[in-house]
Amino acid sequence: xxTSITINQLLTFLFGVFASNxxxxxxxxxxxxxTNMELESVLKKYGKFIFKCILYIILLISFINLYLIDEILNxxxxxxxxxxxxxxxxxxxVPYMTLCFDPPFKPSMIxxxxxxxxxxxxxxxxxxxxxxDMEMYENFSxxxxxxxxxxxxxxxxxxxxxxxxEIDFEIQKVVTFRNGLCHLIKYNVNLSVSNDxxxxxxxxxxxxxxxxxxxxxxxxxxxGWYGIIMDDWPLFDPAILTIPIEKxxxxxxxxxxxxxxxxxxxxxxxxxxxxxxxxxRNSICKTKCYPFLFNFLPNHTLCNSNEHPCMFDMIVRxxxxxxxxxxxxxxxxxxASIYPGWKSKTNGSEIFFWVYFDKSTKDIKEEVLVVTxxxxxxxxGGSLGLFLGFSFFTYFSGIIDKVWS
Numbered sequence: 001x002x003t004s005i006t007i008n009q010l011l012t013f014l015f016g017v018f019a020s021n022x023x024x025x026x027x028x029x030x031x032x033x034x035t036n037m038e039l040e041s042v043l044k045k046y047g048k049f050i051f052k053c054i055l056y057i058i059l060l061i062s063f064i065n066l067y068l069i070d071e072i073l074n075x076x077x078x079x080x081x082x083x084x085x086x087x088x089x090x091x092x093x094v095p096y097m098t099l100c101f102d103p104p105f106k107p108s109m110i111x112x113x114x115x116x117x118x119x120x121x122x123x124x125x126x127x128x129x130x131x132x133d134m135e136m137y138e139n140f141s142x143x144x145x146x147x148x149x150x151x152x153x154x155x156x157x158x159x160x161x162x163x164x165x166e167i168d169f170e171i172q173k174v175v176t177f178r179n180g181l182c183h184l185i186k187y188n189v190n191l192s193v194s195n196d197x198x199x200x201x202x203x204x205x206x207x208x209x210x211x212x213x214x215x216x217x218x219x220x221x222x223x224g225w226y227g228i229i230m231d232d233w234p235l236f237d238p239a240i241l242t243i244p245i246e247k248x249x250x251x252x253x254x255x256x257x258x259x260x261x262x263x264x265x266x267x268x269x270x271x272x273x274x275x276x277x278x279x280x281r282n283s284i285c286k287t288k289c290y291p292f293l294f295n296f297l298p299n300h301t302l303c304n305s306n307e308h309p310c311m312f313d314m315i316v317r318x319x320x321x322x323x324x325x326x327x328x329x330x331x332x333x334x335x336a337s338i339y340p341g342w343k344s345k346t347n348g349s350e351i352f353f354w355v356y357f358d359k360s361t362k363d364i365k366e367e368v369l370v371v372t373x374x375x376x377x378x379x380x381g382g383s384l385g386l387f388l389g390f391s392f393f394t395y396f397s398g399i400i401d402k403v404w405s
Contacts, residue, residue, distance in 0.1 A: 004208060006354075007097050019086075023037075023042075030165070035354070036347075039135060059073075060362065061112075063383060067111075067380075067383050068380065068383070069145060071371055071376060071379060071380060072376075074359060074370045074371045075371040075373075075376050075378070078369065079369070079370040079371070080367050080368060080369055080370060081367070081368060081370050082185055082262075082264060082365045082366065082367055082368075083365070083366050083367075083368050084365050085361075085364050085366075086361050086362070086363055086364070086389050087359060087361060087364055088360060088361050089360060090192065090193065090194075090360065090395055091187070091190040091191060091192055091193065092190065092259055092357055092362065093188075093190055093191075094187070094189045094190070094191050094198050094221055095219040095220055095221065095239075095257065095259075095273050095332070095334050095355070096184060096185065096186060096187075096219070096220050096221065096224075096225060097184075097200060097217050097218065097219060097355075098174060098183065098184045098185070098217070098220065098228055098260055099150070099182060099183045099185065099202070099215060099216070099217055100176065100179040100180060100182040100183075100215070100216040100217075100218070100228070101142050101180060101212040101214070101215055101216065101338045101356055102179075102213055102214045102216060102242070103120060103180075103213065104120055104141065104176075104178070104179050104180020104181070104217075104229060105119060105120070105125070105140045105141060105180055105214065106140060106141070106142065106206075106207075106210040107209065107210055107211050108207065108209060109139060109140045110140075111130065113128070115128050119127055120178065120180075121175070121177060121178050122137075122175070122176070122177045122178075122293060123225045124176075125137070125140060129387040131305045131308070133292065134292040134295065134302075137175065137181065137292070138173075138179060138181060140180075140181075141180050141181030142180070142181065142206065142210075142212065143181070144171050144183050146206070147205065147206035147210070148203060148204045148205060149202075149203050149205060150169075150171070150185065150200065150201070150202055151166070151184075151200075151201040152166070152167040152169050152185070152198065152199070152200055153165060153166045153167055153198075153199050153201075153399060154167060154189065154191070154196055154197070154198055154199075155196065155198075155199055155354075156192070156195060156199045156306075157195050157196070157197075158195060158197075161261060162355055167187055167189055168187065169185050169186060169187040169188070170185075170186040171183050171184070171185060171186075172184040172186060172296070173295070174225070174228060174229065174296065175227050175229070175292060175293045175294075175295055176228055176230075176231075176293075177229065177230050177231065177293065177316070178230075178231050179216065179231075182218075182228060185200075186222075186227055190230050191356070191357060193357040193359070194262055194360055194361045196266055196356070197354050197355065197356040198285075198354070198355045198356070199353065199355075200217075200351075200352075200353040200354075200355070201350070201351075201352055201353075202215065202235060202350065202351040202353065203348055203349070203350045203351075204245060204349040204350070208247065208317075211245060211247055211403065212245055213244070213245065213350055214242050214243060214244050214245055215239070215242075215243050215245055215351060216240055216242055216243075217240070217241045217243065217353065218238055218239065218240050219238075219239040219240075219241070219255075219257065219334045219336055219355070220238065220239070220332075220334065221332035221334075223270075223271060223328055223331065224238075224328070224331055224332060226271045226326060227326060229293065229294070230316065230322070232322065232323065232325075234323050234324055234326050234327060234331045235260075235262065235327065235328070235333075235400065239257070239334040239336040241253075241255060241335075241336060241338050241375050243338075243351055244354070244355065245349050245351065246343075246349060247349055248345060248347065248348070248349070249343055249344070249345065249346060249349065250343070250344045250345075250346040250349075250350040250351075250352065251340070251341070251343050251350070251351055251352070252340075252341030252342045252343070252351075252352040252354070253338055253339065253340055253351065253352070253353050253354065254338070254341055254354045254356070255271055255336050255337065255338045255339075255353065255354065255355045255356075256335050256336065256337045256338075256339070256340045256356060256357075256358040257334050257335070257355055257356065257357055257358065258334070258336075258357070258358050258359060258362075258363075259332060259333045259334055259357070259361070259362045260332070260333045260334075260361070260362065260363040260365060261330070261331075261332055261362060261364045261365070262328075262330070262331050262333060262365050262367075263329070263364070263365070263366040263367065264327070264328070264329050264330070265367045265368075265369075267324050267327045267328050267329030267330070268326075268327060268329060268330065269328075269329060270349070271325050271326065271328070272296060272297050272298055273298065274324070274325035275294070275297060275322060275325050276298065276300075278322070278325060279315070280326070282314075283314065284314060284360070285307070285310035285311050285314060286307075286310070287303075287306075287307050287311075288301070289301045289302060289303035289304075289311055290302060290303060290311065291303055291308055291311055291312045291315070291316075293312070293316075294315070299371065330339070339359075341354075349405060
């Protein structure tokens, strides 16, 4: 039977023998020394030095375990945290509003096509009808100017009087996975945080039997509404307010809003462009096209009925990269508290939705490194001074003294 010994094993064995013999010889020597010298004499001559060495080692180990390791790990990992500050403001940009409905689809269309009453998602309808285009999807949904109207104005309160200014706005259709066809209301308006309010007047004019139970209003920054498409909110919870819609009733609701700006070290500048680039890099489908669920993408080509299943499955079910695109480098979080107001009789169904800021400040949260190069040098140097009395001045002064002498 052959025994094979590797070089590493041989070296390990020889080193072990050498170390063992060396340790034995050193022990013998120390024992002889201690035998020949009185303990009291040793302590008198070397005790101060020995105790200083022990203290130095204890403090050095404490410094490494309690401080240095964590600092080095945070520095090498690039660990970050959010710093907070508050800034006083006179004006703030009014958040965009995205209007959706519950239920998202008209009961009459659900009944007409023999679909279950609980049909609420894009996939439910698409599978039941074995395909669907944008026109058919819109027929199932509530549409601006056909089923409802919107009016926006600013109310300015100055010197005890109220002035009303109508706001120009643009409506963008937003196809969503769970909230039906939503409508993004786009405008560019700044509010005085102390005097102004914005008012959304919603009036339903569709068929009475199709009157939705409630309206959902998302308050967001100009780039913060994309999460409504798939109900993806990777950074923070959105400000989504649910307001009941009652037949032959006009309802007033007031919403008090606060604003927090988030500034991250990394993130996307344009969600749509990011999504297009990710699709280009990761597509497993034969043809590059977009389901009409993503009708907001730049220069998009809509998928036909044959192309749709592959792209839809990749983007919606299997594709994790959309979460990266939803991570904006700069974004705004709105927190809202809603309060009911008056109610009155009317011919249709109306909502008067008031929005105003609750304070003349905004919070700013900025992502920063836990440990920077400068802070690492400063904090490690300070801690070395605390634990071991180290300073560059003392260190280099000692060298100069040695050289000079």
